Amino acid sequence: MTDIGLWGVPLAILGGAIRVSTPFIFVSIGEALTERSGRINLGLEGTLVFGAMSGYAVAFHSDSAWLGVLAAAFFGLLFGLFHGFVCKLPKVNDIAIGIALMLLGTGLAFFFGKPYVQPVAPDLPSIPFGFWSDIPQVEAALRINVLFILGIVLAVAMAFMFRATRIGLIVRVVGDSADAARAMGINIDLVRLLSTGVGGALAGVAGAYLSLYYPGSWNEGISSGQGLMAVALVIFARWNPVNCFWAALLFGGAGALGPALQSVGVTQGYYLFYAAPYVLTLGLLIATSSTRRAMSSAPGELSITK
Amino acid sequence: MSTETTGLVLAAPSRAWVETVARRSEGVALPLGALLIGFLAFSVFLAVLGKSPVAFFGYVYQAGFGTEFSWSNTLSRAAPLLLAALCVALPARLGLVVIGGEGAIVLGGVAAGALAMSLPGLPGPIGILMMGLGAMIAGGAWIGAIGAMRYYRGVNETISSLLMAYIAIALMNHLVEGPFRDPASLNKPSTAPLPDAYRIGELPFIDVHWGLAAGILACVLCWVLIERTTWGFAARIVGGNVRAAEVQGLPTGVLMVGFTALGGACAGLAGMFEVAAIHGSANASLAAGYGYTAILIAFLARHNALAVIPVAVLFAGLEASSGLIQRRMELPDATIAVLEGLVFVAILLSETLTGRMRLFQPELWRRTS
Numbered sequence: 001m002t003d004i005g006l007w008g009v010p011l012a013i014l015g016g017a018i019r020v021s022t023p024f025i026f027v028s029i030g031e032a033l034t035e036r037s038g039r040i041n042l043g044l045e046g047t048l049v050f051g052a053m054s055g056y057a058v059a060f061h062s063d064s065a066w067l068g069v070l071a072a073a074f075f076g077l078l079f080g081l082f083h084g085f086v087c088k089l090p091k092v093n094d095i096a097i098g099i100a101l102m103l104l105g106t107g108l109a110f111f112f113g114k115p116y117v118q119p120v121a122p123d124l125p126s127i128p129f130g131f132w133s134d135i136p137q138v139e140a141a142l143r144i145n146v147l148f149i150l151g152i153v154l155a156v157a158m159a160f161m162f163r164a165t166r167i168g169l170i171v172r173v174v175g176d177s178a179d180a181a182r183a184m185g186i187n188i189d190l191v192r193l194l195s196t197g198v199g200g201a202l203a204g205v206a207g208a209y210l211s212l213y214y215p216g217s218w219n220e221g222i223s224s225g226q227g228l229m230a231v232a233l234v235i236f237a238r239w240n241p242v243n244c245f246w247a248a249l250l251f252g253g254a255g256a257l258g259p260a261l262q263s264v265g266v267t268q269g270y271y272l273f274y275a276a277p278y279v280l281t282l283g284l285l286i287a288t289s290s291t292r293r294a295m296s297s298a299p300g301e302l303s304i305t306k
Numbered sequence: 307m308s309t310e311t312t313g314l315v316l317a318a319p320s321r322a323w324v325e326t327v328a329r330r331s332e333g334v335a336l337p338l339g340a341l342l343i344g345f346l347a348f349s350v351f352l353a354v355l356g357k358s359p360v361a362f363f364g365y366v367y368q369a370g371f372g373t374e375f376s377w378s379n380t381l382s383r384a385a386p387l388l389l390a391a392l393c394v395a396l397p398a399r400l401g402l403v404v405i406g407g408e409g410a411i412v413l414g415g416v417a418a419g420a421l422a423m424s425l426p427g428l429p430g431p432i433g434i435l436m437m438g439l440g441a442m443i444a445g446g447a448w449i450g451a452i453g454a455m456r457y458y459r460g461v462n463e464t465i466s467s468l469l470m471a472y473i474a475i476a477l478m479n480h481l482v483e484g485p486f487r488d489p490a491s492l493n494k495p496s497t498a499p500l501p502d503a504y505r506i507g508e509l510p511f512i513d514v515h516w517g518l519a520a521g522i523l524a525c526v527l528c529w530v531l532i533e534r535t536t537w538g539f540a541a542r543i544v545g546g547n548v549r550a551a552e553v554q555g556l557p558t559g560v561l562m563v564g565f566t567a568l569g570g571a572c573a574g575l576a577g578m579f580e581v582a583a584i585h586g587s588a589n590a591s592l593a594a595g596y597g598y599t600a601i602l603i604a605f606l607a608r609h610n611a612l613a614v615i616p617v618a619v620l621f622a623g624l625e626a627s628s629g630l631i632q633r634r635m636e637l638p639d640a641t642i643a644v645l646e647g648l649v650f651v652a653i654l655l656s657e658t659l660t661g662r663m664r665l666f667q668p669e670l671w672r673r674t675s
Contacts, residue, residue: 086655091657093657095403097651100602103602104648108644110639111644228468271483272477278470282473286461290460291457
């Protein structure tokens, strides 16, 4: 094994950023779609955990990791559709429903997930882009999961959809002005229902990535707020899917900081480094929010920015 | 207002009180109905899984409310829930959805544990008072910062409070495993055990620590503050319409920071009681999830500080029965979390019926002839 000394830290952060950021990418582009339609779903944390559990369980029983991902997407879709349907009722608050679904989703996941803590399910495949290198750290950093690449494709596709397609325009109109959308004869509730549903499905996929690839097992501590941080990340990324991707990479890097330093023997302040992603999220929220002007490019119907 | 209205109208001299009762009872009947529907949905959930809902609620009664011992267990758990629920209910009256009370509990506990270590040898009551004050300052500053971020920077308080809860738990782990660690605590890193003089004992007549009395007192005081003082009145106006409040010249910023800090101080006090009356030192057991159950309690109580008391006792009993249910029914420990999630969804759905049920409209009860 070649000793690369302190170079291991940035390399581990890069590799970690790619590994850690994938769930952020999926949750945040899903949430970007939901928020662009004028609703906020804070329940994605619960959806993510349930997706992790259901994906792991189905992958274990069917012996196929990809079936697990599909199942997680399906259950995520159900959670999203429920949120979307319920928020259509008058006087039902989308933020509060999100909190309730966060608690219900994690509760259900822990309830049904108890038998799956021990068994081992198949992993999702990854592509060794680091095959050219002899240095194991480089190889490890460049072993990239298929879902990461799929996430990039999805982010670009969704950005294109918002910019240049009819569907994207409809979602944007519904999110910017319900009155304008009504005047155009668009079924607002349906658009929001579907947008929240798809957002939930993507959060489910993010959960499956956690349990089926990295860290790659199901337990009750599988998510440490990724679903929630992704919601904050969307605000920072200004509801742009491609920005969401870059922001997710940044958050992934922050999340990889603790383990990377630990791998070279820095154990002082271990827990503080673990808090880095939360501190980063909060700092970015403080820096980019404002009370005086409406946030630039925020959807007009969004309750958190009104 | 046709046939059914006239059918209900009886000949009575004055119906004003009936109208008042009808209007007022909506706020009680809707949450109560939602609670029952949540229990019903959970019963269906259990029945589908082949478990008996009747047995479930039987065990809840037995372990939560059936005996003197179960009551003391329930009320001990109610103490932190009462205080933590105020951390949700108080900001909610200003229209702020703060859900990170767990962070204030944890930091309040650490502050209490650290103060006990650095101030040994004080007379017991003074030491306890210092611990309580320290915990309230820690929790108040933590949650008050959320109110300040909201007012001065427009940061969404729901997201920031949950992020702050994660940061608080990381900070607690860092402190109890690092600077504040008692070298003698091997398996579970903790602060040094509290001296006996700093431990909080039990109330007279019942086997429950003083945290219960503090929790109930806090709820009553907060109710008075909200409903019977000008500060509370101003806060409710801010909760109704921030812009209208600002036009009226109300100090919105002071109210936002003040009420969030007060809520945080209550949650911090809960952490202090957990340390001084239950655990005996500050450690990771502080993050027991009371802050999250408290969110549901506050919503179910419609953010009314007095209504928090019975609701907190109910959910304390439910959680107290968790162990027995796991053993006797072979259900996982997350069972109560599923029940709580279903009740939470039901209570939020019931909001849609507000003002839409004729039964609660004063007009229905008005004499039409």
